Amino acid sequence: EPEVTQTPSHQVTQMGQEVILRCVPISNHLYFYWYRQILGQKVEFLVSFYNNEISEKSEIFDDQFSVERPDGSNFTLKIRSTKLEDSAMYFCASRDRGWYGYTFGSGTRLTVV
Amino acid sequence: AQSVTQLDSHVSVSEGTPVLLRCNYSSSYSPSLFWYVQHPNKGLQLLLKYTSAATLVKGINGFEAEFKKSETSFHLTKPSAHMSDAAEYFCVVTYTGTASKLTFGTGTRLQVTL
Numbered sequence: 001e002p003e004v005t006q007t008p009s010h011q012v013t014q015m016g017q018e019v020i021l022r023c024v025p026i027s028n029h030l031y032f033y034w035y036r037q038i039l040g041q042k043v044e045f046l047v048s049f050y051n052n053e054i055s056e057k058s059e060i061f062d063d064q065f066s067v068e069r070p071d072g073s074n075f076t077l078k079i080r081s082t083k084l085e086d087s088a089m090y091f092c093a094s095r096d097r098g099w100y101g102y103t104f105g106s107g108t109r110l111t112v113v
Numbered sequence: 114a115q116s117v118t119q120l121d122s123h124v125s126v127s128e129g130t131p132v133l134l135r136c137n138y139s140s141s142y143s144p145s146l147f148w149y150v151q152h153p154n155k156g157l158q159l160l161l162k163y164t165s166a167a168t169l170v171k172g173i174n175g176f177e178a179e180f181k182k183s184e185t186s187f188h189l190t191k192p193s194a195h196m197s198d199a200a201e202y203f204c205v206v207t208y209t210g211t212a213s214k215l216t217f218g219t220g221t222r223l224q225v226t227l
Contacts, residue, residue, distance in 0.1 A: 033215075042203070
């Protein structure tokens with residue numbers, strides 16, 4: 001069964017550093033998403049991406065965040081200057097046009113120290 | 114705005130007994146509803162989905178859920194719990210559209226005891 005692949009599985013970074021979280025969505029999917037889950041809290045929407053542009057973003061997704069689909073296969077989330085409160089599990093997801101549901105990756109646990 | 118309410122933050126059942134995890138949604142439009150499961154330190158796995166077809170939806174691992182529009186509910190059930198069912202369960206709502214985001218409930222932690 002097709003999978004969404006996320007790398008790395010765990011990243012530790014110092015406060016103020018830039019991080020890039022990487023995702024390889026399912027190849028024929030058209031819509032791409034990032035969600036995050038702070039430890040002990042619910043999963044929150046960050047951003048959706050379609051046709052090479054952001055379709056919707058939450059208030060969490062401020063100027064410190066950006067997304068990119070640089071080469072038609074990868075989908076990245078960049079945090080320019082990490083804060084302690086950015087520590088969370090970040091999930092990438094994708095879906096096709098037919099609306100058969102999302103497929104989530106296994107997540108990247110980001111720890112900011 | 115879309116939202117879901119999971120009525121129980123924690124449910125404990127004995128192995129072999131039925132499971133009921135409750136979810137209510139708020140809806141301005143016809144929703145699509147999902148249940149996802151998250152085992153410790155793992156990702157999100159889709160259990161089942163409702164997208165305006167049959168109101169009784171069967172999922173993986175013996176789980177099923179019934180969409181009840183009159184009650185705005187989408188409760189998850191399983192006839193007989195197994196130890197491996199112990200996990201966090203999320204009820205999720207969205208609306209079909211060009212880039213519909215998912216809105217997650219706060220989760221229900223299912224504990225299964227011997």
